[in-house]
Amino acid sequence: QKEVEQNSGPLSVPEGAIASLNCTYSDRGSQSFFWYRQYSGKSPELIMSIYSNGDKEDGRFTAQLNKASQYVSLLIRDSQPSDSATYLCAVNSLSDYKLSFGAGTTVTVRA
Amino acid sequence: DTAVSQTPKYLVTQMGNDKSIKCEQNLGHDTMYWYKQDSKKFLKIMFSYNNKELIINETVPNRFSPKSPDKAHLNLHINSLELGDSAVYFCASSQRYNEQFFGPGTRLTVL
Numbered sequence: 444q445k446e447v448e449q450n451s452g453p454l455s456v457p458e459g460a461i462a463s464l465n466c467t468y469s470d471r472g473s474q475s476f477f478w479y480r481q482y483s484g485k486s487p488e489l490i491m492s493i494y495s496n497g498d499k500e501d502g503r504f505t506a507q508l509n510k511a512s513q514y515v516s517l518l519i520r521d522s523q524p525s526d527s528a529t530y531l532c533a534v535n536s537l538s539d540y541k542l543s544f545g546a547g548t549t550v551t552v553r554a
Numbered sequence: 555d556t557a558v559s560q561t562p563k564y565l566v567t568q569m570g571n572d573k574s575i576k577c578e579q580n581l582g583h584d585t586m587y588w589y590k591q592d593s594k595k596f597l598k599i600m601f602s603y604n605n606k607e608l609i610i611n612e613t614v615p616n617r618f619s620p621k622s623p624d625k626a627h628l629n630l631h632i633n634s635l636e637l638g639d640s641a642v643y644f645c646a647s648s649q650r651y652n653e654q655f656f657g658p659g660t661r662l663t664v665l
Contacts, residue, residue, distance in 0.1 A: 477653060485663055486656040488596065529595065533654075540585060540651045541610055543595045 446470075447534050449545035456552050462519040464548050466532030469513070476508055476515045479531040481547070487531055491517065522552045557581050558657035560645050566663045569634055575630045575660045577645030585609075587619060587646040587654065597644070603628055603652075623635035635664045 446469040456462045464478075465493055479487035493499045493506040493515065505518040515534075519526055532545040555576060558579045567573055587610070588600040602610035603622040617633045628645060645657040 453605050475651070479656075481595075489655065492653055512578050517605050531597065535651060540587075540604065540648075541599055542654060546594075546596055 447532055447543050447545040449530075449532050449548050451548070452529075452550055453549040455551045455553060457524050458522060458524060458548075460522050462526065462550050462552070463523050463531050464517040464519075464532075464550070466515045466517075466534075466545055467513055468515070468534045468543070470534070470536065470543075471510075471513065473510075473513075473534045475535050476506070476519045477533040477542070478504075478506060479533060479544075481529045481531060483528075513536075520551070522550075524552045524554050526550060527552050530546050556647055558647055558655055560643075560657040562658050563658065563661060564663075566665065569635055571635050572631070572633045573635060573662070574632070575643055575645075575651055577628045577630075577657055579626055579645075579647040579657075581594050581647055581649075581654075581655065583647040583649045583655075584625055585596050585648045585650060586622065586625075586630065587648075589644040589646060589656075591642045591659075593641070600626060601630075601656075602633050615641060632662075635662075640664045657664075 448466045478491040481487045484543045490523045491506040493508045499506045503520045529547040531547045533542045585604045587602045601620040606622045619631045622628045642659045646654040648654040
């Protein structure tokens with residue numbers, strides 16, 4: 444059973460600041476890591492995927508992966524009110540169709 | 555073009571009724587999933603089909619029966635609905651075990 448833990452929220456940041464979201468996972472065989480954003484009343488939307496140790500940047504989002512520490516994070520730079528949502532960390536193995544999700548961290552960006 | 559679509563969007567019904575939710579994807583993916591998101595927002599896998607073959611069947615009451623007539627469709631039939639079945643049900647699809655893309659969700663309310 445893969446377990447995925449996310450830092451408990453809610454996380455409140457001022458507009459323009461960096462929001463930092465953390466996720467740890469229990470299965471050392473995990474190979475694929477995803478961040479989803481879910482607005483209230485909407486479906487999860489994939490915003491980042493990362494497979495190798497290090498950083499991956501996409502616009503204002505940076506995902507960081509450290510497999511040795513079993514840790515993946517998401518940084519949101521220059522946070523905007525439109526970034527206010529719940530962010531879900533998801534993990535699976537290369538040969539496993541079953542995504543394990545964390546409970547999510549709710550982010551509120553204050554204008 | 556909607557990538558993953560579900561019908562209906564809302565479903566309100568009485569306890570004991572039988573209902574179905576339909577899902578279609580036009581992404582050409584070979585794998586489809588059903589997830590349940592409860593009131594605490596935790597997203598949990600229920601079923602998955604790969605090329606019409608059932609590959610994930612979590613501990614779900616046998617009142618829930620998925621059916622995949624082809625790779626692009628996955629339906630969920632629920633018999634004898636109970637109060638505890640009230641939740642949002644998401645369909646998702648992926649190409650093998652890569653990124654999963656979610657449908658808009660079906661909010662089921664059992665009265």
